[in-house]
Structure formats: structure tokens, C-alpha cells
Amino acid sequence: MEFGTIEREIFVEATPEVVFAVVSSPEHIRQWWPDEARYAPEPGSVGEIVFAERDAGGTVLDRMVVAFAVVDSRPPRLFSFRWTQPAGEAAAPGNSLLVTFDLAPKGDGTLLRMTESGFREMGWEAAVLEETYRDHVTGWDFYLPRLVPYAATLAAPSRPRS
Amino acid sequence: MSVPAAPAAASPVDDDLWSAIGDPTRRRLLDLLLTEGGGTATGLSARLPVTRQAVAKHLGVLDRAGLVHATPAGRERRYQVDDAQLARAVAQLAAVGSAWDARLRRIRRIAETIQRSQQSRAAGTDYTTED
Numbered sequence: 105m106e107f108g109t110i111e112r113e114i115f116v117e118a119t120p121e122v123v124f125a126v127v128s129s130p131e132h133i134r135q136w137w138p139d140e141a142r143y144a145p146e147p148g149s150v151g152e153i154v155f156a157e158r159d160a161g162g163t164v165l166d167r168m169v170v171a172f173a174v175v176d177s178r179p180p181r182l183f184s185f186r187w188t189q190p191a192g193e194a195a196a197p198g199n200s201l202l203v204t205f206d207l208a209p210k211g212d213g214t215l216l217r218m219t220e221s222g223f224r225e226m227g228w229e230a231a232v233l234e235e236t237y238r239d240h241v242t243g244w245d246f247y248l249p250r251l252v253p254y255a256a257t258l259a260a261p262s263r264p265r266s
Numbered sequence: 267m268s269v270p271a272a273p274a275a276a277s278p279v280d281d282d283l284w285s286a287i288g289d290p291t292r293r294r295l296l297d298l299l300l301t302e303g304g305g306t307a308t309g310l311s312a313r314l315p316v317t318r319q320a321v322a323k324h325l326g327v328l329d330r331a332g333l334v335h336a337t338p339a340g341r342e343r344r345y346q347v348d349d350a351q352l353a354r355a356v357a358q359l360a361a362v363g364s365a366w367d368a369r370l371r372r373i374r375r376i377a378e379t380i381q382r383s384q385q386s387r388a389a390g391t392d393y394t395t396e397d
Contacts, residue, residue: 114370118381126377136372214377218370 110220117213124180127205127216141172145183149174150195153187171195181207283355286331291316292324296347299334304346306339 116123126132130141133153143151150173157166173195175184184204186195193199206217286292291314298313299305307325311318325345328334332351336343 110366112366112370114374116374116377118377122380122384123373123377126373126380132376135376136369216370216373218366220366 110218112218114216114218115210115213116216120180120207120209120214123207123214123216124183124205127207128177128179128183138170139167143172143174145174145177147174147176171200173200175202176204183207283331283333283351286327286333287355289324289327291320292328295321295324295328296333296352299345299347304344306342306344308342310345 118126126136128145130143130145130151133141138153139156140154141151142153143149150171153170153172155168155170156164157168158164169191170187171189171191171193173186173189175186175195177183182205184202186200186202189195189200202219202221204219204221206219208215208217287296294314295310298310307318307322310325311321314321316324325334325336329336329345333348333355334345335348336345338344
């Protein structure tokens with residue numbers, strides 16, 4: 105059972121073929137997400153992505169290796185993978201997050217839809233909360249924004265390039 | 267540039283924080299405590315469609331997550347929101363969604379750069395052909 109999904113949609117002025125390469129190939133994924141990526145971009149491939157923690161001068165302080173498994177790859181329409189499964193365990197619902205990129209041609213470009221699912225209930229609530237908090241409607245939404253500048257200063261020193 | 271949001275958010279401490287804040291009744295409680303500057307289980311239960319016992323239980327969860335602090339008030343305990351811990355929770359919550367927003371913006375920029383360079387190469391080829 106997987107709880108909740110984060111969904112995002114973005115229009116890209118590039119062909120589905122180009123966008124597919126950017127979201128699926130280890131060479132490109134390194135440009136927009138982890139510092140290192142090792143996997144074959146084909147279904148069933150198991151690999152890893154690596155996030156480096158650096159100090160202000162760019163010196164690597166620590167490396168975090170995260171499991172990564174390609175679930176499906178159908179160029180140029182769909183690419184999906186699982187990540188965050190415990191080392192040595194096969195990626196499956198319940199132990200990892202599932203990220204799916206859906207690509208659809210639109211005009212001169214591509215409509216890219218990203219979903220991330222597999223959040224435990226709290227993660228889902230968190231995602232919903234974030235949306236709610238952005239809506240500025242209820243009392244909860246009124247009080248949270250007061251805290252945001254402060255939260256930003258708290259988050260800043262360890263702000264991930266996430 | 268350090269660790270990604272999701273694995274960091276999956277650490278035990280964050281789990282407590284997230285599950286504490288993940289419940290609608292507990293969020294309503296936090297909201298009331300923020301609005302009124304604090305409250306007791308009895309006072310809060312009068313404002314919510316739940317029993318005093320249920321409110322006390324929820325306050326206990328919030329307390330363990332560090333989101334509220336209790337001080338003795340007569341025969342009861344008076345709870346107040348811990349602003350710093352709540353701010354920390356808010357920052358983590360915001361990080362999940364905004365992390366993907368940032369990644370997708372980078373994906374768009376990279377793809378559009380590749381597309382433009384392919385088009386200019388194609389245009390260059392056409393020009394050469396015509397020449």
C-alpha cells in the first residue's frame with residue numbers, strides 16, 4: 105500500500121526525445137539532481153545515485169549513496185524509477201519512492217508530468233499540508249506563513265541542492 | 267548543496283515530527299494553540315468535536331515530537347507551541363514539494379538548451395546546404 109502522490113507538471117520547449125534523454129540518462133540526471141549516477145537506463149537495472157555534501161569552498165565533506173532502480177523505460181513517453189530502498193533490498197512498494205515521468209507532445213514542446221508516490225502517510229500529509237499552506241485559506245495557513253522567513257533561515261545552512 | 271530532501275526526511279526524528287503534524291486534529295490543536303497563545307486539554311476539548319481524553323492524547327504526541335511544551339497549571343497542564351520546532355517542521359514539509367519544483371526547472375532548462383543547440387546546428391546545416 106502506498107500513500108499519496110506528489111504531482112507536478114511543466115511545459116518544456118523541447119521535443120519528447122530530448123526531454124526523455126534529460127530525465128532518464130545517468131549523464132543528464134547528474135546535471136539536475138545527484139552528483140553521481142550509476143545505472144543502465146533500462147527496466148530492471150539496479151544502480152545508485154550519490155549526493156555529495158560540500159562545505160562553502162566546494163570540498164566534499166560526505167557522500168550519501170542512495171539506491172536507484174529503473175522500473176520502466178519507454179522512450180520517449182515514460183521513464184520510472186524507485187529510490188531510497190534500503191541497501192541490499194530489492195526495490196518494491198513499501199520500501200521506496202516511485203518516481204514516474206510521463207511525456208506528451210504538446211505544440212512545439214513536451215508536457216512533462218512527474219509523480220512521486222510511496223510516501224508513508226506522514227509524507228503524504230506533509231505534501232498536502234504544503235499545498236494547503238500555499239493556499240493561505242484557513243487559520244493554519246494564516247499562522248504558518250509567519251514562520252516561513254524564520255524557517256528559511258533555519259533551513260538555509262543545510263539547504264540541499266535537492 | 268548537501269543531502270537530498272527525501273532521505274533526510276526519512277530519518278527517525280523527522281518521522282516523529284511528520285506523523286505528529288500529519289494528523290488533522292493535531293494540526294487543528296496547533297492552530298488553536300497558536301491563535302490563543304496556549305491552552306489546556308479541557309479548554310481545547312471545548313473547542314473541538316473530540317473528548318478531553320482524546321485531546322490529551324494528541325497533546326502527548328505533539329509533546330513527544332517537541333512541537334508543544336507543557337507547564338503545570340493548577341490541576342492541569344498548559345500547553346504552548348514550540349515555535350522553533352514548528353518552524354523546523356514547516357521547512358521540511360516545504361522542502362518535499364519545492365525540491366521537485368527546483369529539479370523540474372533544471373530539467374526544463376537543460377532540455378531547452380539542448381533543443382536550441384540542435385536547432386542551431388540544424389540551421390547551420392541548412393545554410394551550408396544552400397551555400
